Amino acid sequence: MGVPTKRVDLWQPYMNLPQGGKVMAEYIWIDGTGGMRCKTMTLPGKVSDVKELKEWNFDGSSTKQAPGHDSDVFLRPCAIFPDPFRGGDNILVLCACYFPDGTPATNNHRHLCEKNMNLAKQHEPWFGLEQEYTLFDSDGQPYGWPKGGFPAPQGPYYCGVGTGKVFARDFIEAHYRACLYAGIKISGINAEVMPAQWEFQVGPCEGIEMGDHLWMARFLLLRIGEEWGITPSFHPKPLTEGEWNGAGCHTNYSTNETRAEGGIKAIHEYIEKLSKRHLQHIEVYGEDNEKRLTGKHETASATTFTAGVSDRGASIRIPRSVDIEGKGYLEDRRPASNIDPYRVCSVMVETTLIL
Numbered sequence: 001m002g003v004p005t006k007r008v009d010l011w012q013p014y015m016n017l018p019q020g021g022k023v024m025a026e027y028i029w030i031d032g033t034g035g036m037r038c039k040t041m042t043l044p045g046k047v048s049d050v051k052e053l054k055e056w057n058f059d060g061s062s063t064k065q066a067p068g069h070d071s072d073v074f075l076r077p078c079a080i081f082p083d084p085f086r087g088g089d090n091i092l093v094l095c096a097c098y099f100p101d102g103t104p105a106t107n108n109h110r111h112l113c114e115k116n117m118n119l120a121k122q123h124e125p126w127f128g129l130e131q132e133y134t135l136f137d138s139d140g141q142p143y144g145w146p147k148g149g150f151p152a153p154q155g156p157y158y159c160g161v162g163t164g165k166v167f168a169r170d171f172i173e174a175h176y177r178a179c180l181y182a183g184i185k186i187s188g189i190n191a192e193v194m195p196a197q198w199e200f201q202v203g204p205c206e207g208i209e210m211g212d213h214l215w216m217a218r219f220l221l222l223r224i225g226e227e228w229g230i231t232p233s234f235h236p237k238p239l240t241e242g243e244w245n246g247a248g249c250h251t252n253y254s255t256n257e258t259r260a261e262g263g264i265k266a267i268h269e270y271i272e273k274l275s276k277r278h279l280q281h282i283e284v285y286g287e288d289n290e291k292r293l294t295g296k297h298e299t300a301s302a303t304t305f306t307a308g309v310s311d312r313g314a315s316i317r318i319p320r321s322v323d324i325e326g327k328g329y330l331e332d333r334r335p336a337s338n339i340d341p342y343r344v345c346s347v348m349v350e351t352t353l354i355l
């Protein structure tokens, strides 16, 4: 199955029409199930700062965020990005959800994250997230896999090149370019170990920006998927039968202490603190993550905490280059692909800098 045919000849003339000076703002938010939603507002003209945007609202009873008898949920604009779909002055607006009384709505983990980032500001926490994900076709099968069968075992697919080794490269390239256009700090992409599984990296980002940029990159992935008939999945273990890798969201983390000369000392101090709060971290490191953290397929076990230099079977890996230079960052390999990055960044800062 290929790209679904869109009648580009019919559609294109409309897309070439001028907008009469108006701007389309796509308000985007996280719903009650951890999925994403969006709707569009016409603005009178170009906007250059998120503060110029109005709050909006939506029917929370249709997104598992509010009961029907009191259904209004408010959308507070948090960050704006150029819109790669509509182009021009049109924008994407990432929002946080609030109940009418001003308390954070269901799944608004940005609220607490921002508080913690403000408390930790002087440490300048940087994050780099490695978002792994799996592509599915409209029949619910991994994209490009033989119908009713399986591809050859894992081996040639990670960073693969060549027919039969790479799946949906055109789609991945489209997403990469859209992220760059939108100003997302995407730092790279690679094909993963399981065929039809990919990774993009976002970062380094400081503080709250990490969650904002990762969520927006996910939105673009889901949205572009519509055009290919592809459903990206963030499930940490999309296939439980057979020897197929799961999907994670490795969290690379540093502060001005770890990045300074001799920062490896601070890295070891952070690891010591992290070892004492393993379960509190696992709690927010993604649903169904225990299906992935088996101790096999380049993962550590969900129940024990380990750390090591260059060890891809550990909970925390110190990259070899960081150990040699004696400063830099650590990699937490435990977070699953379906994490809320606001929660993960928040608990990381809480454990290492606040508590």
Ligand code: ADP
Pocket (backbone or CB within 6 Å): 126, 127, 128, 129, 130, 187, 201, 202, 203, 204, 250, 252, 253, 254, 259, 328, 329, 331
């Ligand atoms: P891996 O070898 O684990 O596959 P990747 O190259 O996929 O690593 O990802 C490494 C990530 O680490 C990138 O997203 C990058 O932005 C991030 N990173 C690099 N330096 C730092 C740093 N000092 N602090 C936080 N993140 C960093």
Ligand code: MN
Pocket (backbone or CB within 6 Å): none
């Ligand atoms: Mn209506």
Ligand code: MN
Pocket (backbone or CB within 6 Å): 130, 199
């Ligand atoms: Mn990686």
Ligand code: MN
Pocket (backbone or CB within 6 Å): 130, 132, 192, 199
């Ligand atoms: Mn990876």
Ligand code: MN
Pocket (backbone or CB within 6 Å): 130, 250, 331
């Ligand atoms: Mn990694």
